[in-house]
Amino acid sequence: MEQAAGSPPQGEARRPGPGQRPRSYKTEAVVLRAFPVLEADRLVTVLTPSLGKLKVTVRGARRITSRLGGHLDVLNRVSLTLALGHRFDVVTGAESAESFASLKGDLDRLASALYLSELVDGLLPEAAPHPAVYDLLLAALRALDGAGAPEAARLETVLRYVELRLLDDAGYMPELQRCLVCGTEIEEGHHRYAPALGGTVDERCVVTAGRVLPLSVDALKVLRHFARTGFAEATRLRLGEALDAEIEGVLGFSLQHVLEREMGTAGFIEHLRTLRRGSR
Ligand SMILES: [Zn+2]
Structure with a gap:
């Protein structure tokens, strides 16, 4: 790995090269x-x-x-x-x-945190810097660790937001504005979601790869909101059970598609699915 000369910025770790001292x-x-x-x-x-x-x-x-x-x-x-x-x-x-003692003392929050850590592990290659994912995971752990009812209420929002950002970091940010078949702008209410294509398609276009899922206007709006906002603002949102389940389904198929494509590990995906169920 090539490194610029001089000392690294504060807080930035550097692994010595072969033969370098100290070891x-x-x-x-x-x-x-x-x-x-x-x-x-x-x-x-x-x-x-x-x-x-x-x-x-x-x-x-x-x-x-x-x-x-x-x-x-x-x-x-x-x-x-x-x-x-x-x-x-x-x-x-x-x-x-x-x-994160508070988080570890609560089964739901612990299951959610373990699911996120395994998802990060599954999506990231070794020894390649992903500083945004580090910050994201730490923010999620701190949010899940926060005691009290308001924090617990938005546990699902934290999970959904992190899933979308991890897709983004892996290079698979879902398309949410245009039809992935014909390129025209999506007309709200006349759209669907195709995980294998990577996002929205309009109702006129034929999708030949993978399944096509319905996506409500509310779910589309939440995903667009997540796409353009930071952790603190995005995770303040309360989704409600139905909307959370819908977004969980859509992002779940997107993650499955990316994991299969990048890793080809069906066993791991099944394992994640179990963790995901446990985190509900
Ligand atoms: Zn189209």
């Missing part, structure tokens, strides 16, 4: 997933702001005496010190900065 680096990260490996080690997938998604090893993490293991719980935001490793870099220091 270690620091970064903050959110823990996406953790797998047990070997005797007591753990392989942890983390998302970092400037290095993207990384798989790192924590030696002895599953021993009771491990100083590192507890800091590296799934969904924690952590400060990491990593030593360059042969296959995976090795965690030599870890300190939890945010552990």
